[in-house]
Amino acid sequence: MSKIHVTTTVNGDPVEFLADPRETLLDCLRDHLGLTGSKEGCGTGDCGACSVTLDDRLVCSCLVLGVEAEGRRVDTIEGMADADGLHPLQRKFIEHAALQCGFCTPGLLVAAKALLVQNPDPTEEEVRYGLAGNLCRCTGYDKIVRAVMDAAAEMRQEAA
Amino acid sequence: MRYHTPSSFEDAARLAAQAQGLTRFLAGGTDVLVQMRAGMVQPDDLIDLKKIPGVGDITRTDEGGWRIGVAVPGAALSAHDALRAEWPGVVEGMDLVGSVQIQGRATLTGNLCNGSPAADSVPGLVAAGATVEITGPEGTRTAPVAEIPAGPGKTSLQAGEVISAILLPPRGAHGGDAYLRFIPRTEMDIAVVGCAVNLRLSGDTVAEAQVALGAVAPVIRLVPEAAEAIIGTTLDEAALQALDAAARAACSPIDDKRGTVAFRTEVAGVLARRAALIAYGRAKGDTA
Ligand SMILES: Cc1cc2nc3c(=O)[nH]c(=O)nc-3n(C[C@H](O)[C@H](O)[C@H](O)COP(=O)(O)OP(=O)(O)OC[C@H]3O[C@@H](n4cnc5c(N)ncnc54)[C@H](O)[C@@H]3O)c2cc1C
Ligand code: FES
Ligand code: FES
Numbered sequence: 001m002s003k004i005h006v007t008t009t010v011n012g013d014p015v016e017f018l019a020d021p022r023e024t025l026l027d028c029l030r031d032h033l034g035l036t037g038s039k040e041g042c043g044t045g046d047c048g049a050c051s052v053t054l055d056d057r058l059v060c061s062c063l064v065l066g067v068e069a070e071g072r073r074v075d076t077i078e079g080m081a082d083a084d085g086l087h088p089l090q091r092k093f094i095e096h097a098a099l100q101c102g103f104c105t106p107g108l109l110v111a112a113k114a115l116l117v118q119n120p121d122p123t124e125e126e127v128r129y130g131l132a133g134n135l136c137r138c139t140g141y142d143k144i145v146r147a148v149m150d151a152a153a154e155m156r157q158e159a160a
Numbered sequence: 161m162r163y164h165t166p167s168s169f170e171d172a173a174r175l176a177a178q179a180q181g182l183t184r185f186l187a188g189g190t191d192v193l194v195q196m197r198a199g200m201v202q203p204d205d206l207i208d209l210k211k212i213p214g215v216g217d218i219t220r221t222d223e224g225g226w227r228i229g230v231a232v233p234g235a236a237l238s239a240h241d242a243l244r245a246e247w248p249g250v251v252e253g254m255d256l257v258g259s260v261q262i263q264g265r266a267t268l269t270g271n272l273c274n275g276s277p278a279a280d281s282v283p284g285l286v287a288a289g290a291t292v293e294i295t296g297p298e299g300t301r302t303a304p305v306a307e308i309p310a311g312p313g314k315t316s317l318q319a320g321e322v323i324s325a326i327l328l329p330p331r332g333a334h335g336g337d338a339y340l341r342f343i344p345r346t347e348m349d350i351a352v353v354g355c356a357v358n359l360r361l362s363g364d365t366v367a368e369a370q371v372a373l374g375a376v377a378p379v380i381r382l383v384p385e386a387a388e389a390i391i392g393t394t395l396d397e398a399a400l401q402a403l404d405a406a407a408r409a410a411c412s413p414i415d416d417k418r419g420t421v422a423f424r425t426e427v428a429g430v431l432a433r434r435a436a437l438i439a440y441g442r443a444k445g446d447t448a
Contacts, residue, residue, distance in 0.1 A: 045190055057265075
């Protein structure tokens with residue numbers, strides 16, 4: 001099976017890799033680029049553990065082929081914290097104990113960040129619907145929702 | 161698997177016509193990749209349509225309708241205010257598909273061509289009288305969306321044919337449409353019943369109507385008897401009862417753990433009533 005050379009941008013850095021055309025973007029991130037923050041929970045678009053943004057659109061990286069990333073911009077959980085430290089969402093997840101095993105956390109953080117870009121001041125209902133594509137088997141969601149609402153409030157203050 | 165990125169629909173059609181083994185087109189991939197993963201479908205040739213110019217565009221047609229590119233994801237459809245204002249029922253059908261993540265990729269054309277009897281965007285397209293532009297080895301033709309589904313997982317497209325756009329007719333004055341589905345949860349589930357109603361008013365009277373039902377028969381289809389039940393009425397209780405009965409009579413659903421035959425049939429009538437009332441309100445200027 002001949003492999004395809006892919007050139008793309010991940011978290012702002014230009015990267016290249018060789019992909020079997022059947023490999024998903026999730027496989028490529030994890031196995032070719034060593035970015036193991038994005039998780040595979042289901043591989044079928046149901047759990048959101050593999051959430052990344054592709055040209056700023058939230059997607060399941062398990063439902064994107066690695067070869068489709070050619071010339072696009074991918075952002076993953078690894079790019080969320082910057083030199084100044086954790087992203088407010090990351091801090092609030094810790095503060096509110098919004099994780100237990102942590103398997104869903106990278107995907108939830110990426111999805112929550114995308115949600116707050118679209119809607120900086122969501123209601124609780126909007127947060128719950130907005131994160132409906134991310135499953136968590138541990139927390140019962142309540143702490144996650146509170147962490148996201150609290151981070152949103154802090155981010156609005158910072159922006160003001 | 162060979163992965164192709166043609167730069168025109170003619171090339172895509174040629175590739176598909178020449179392919180020997182199993183071929184799939186790739187739009188958003190939210191059905192294809194799941195089927196590949198499950199081992200249900202292992203394409204020999206996968207033809208990615210997203211490199212074809214214009215596939216991500218939503219444009220006005222000369223007639224005053226809309227041309228929707230085959231790679232427009234649900235999220236972009238919902239974000240298009242002018243389209244949503246004219247065809248809210250079409251847009252809300254697509255918007256029900258999956259999560260935010262799925263909306264970032266899933267397309268109307270993929271939803272149609274996957275051939276699910278429960279596809280959420282299809283009843284709205286059928287009721288709207290939408291057509292598809294099809295590019296094939298012999299050139300281009302158009303066909304009503306209603307003629308594409310051909311049974312669970314099947315379409316009437318011939319080998320080598322690819323849909324090159326979805327076309328919505330001009331909305332015109334005093335029209336409204338709506339789509340409702342029933343699912344056991346509030347998000348992320350497959351329709352147990354879906355119903356779309358599209359109508360046009362003359363004063364308070366329904367002058368034209370189309371009613372389409374999903375998930376209650378092997379294919380999504382128009383129910384002319386249900387439309388006739390409300391044409392010429394002001395959607396009073398008698399008309400709604402006749403609509404309800406006609407929608408129920410059109411059902412030949414499956415019986416499974418997600419809904420019995422009796423339940424699906426009853427819900428089809430209820431959704432038809434509710435969707436008709438919403439469409440009627442929108443035709444009168446409601447924006448919700
Ligand atoms: C988690 C999850 C939740 C979902 N929820 C829903 C839901 O609530 N309701 C619902 O209806 N669906 C749902 N789906 C199914 C799926 O998302 C939709 O059917 C979607 O619209 C498919 O579009 P796509 O662009 O991803 O199609 P793809 O997977 O790219 O293609 C689907 C099929 O269409 C064919 N095709 C694509 N483009 C063309 C073309 N231009 N010409 C000819 N053939 C073409 C392909 O060959 C393939 O057979 C869900 C899927 C997932 C993974
Ligand atoms: S691993 Fe992608 S959605 Fe579950
Ligand atoms: S913390 Fe374990 S799955 Fe969410």
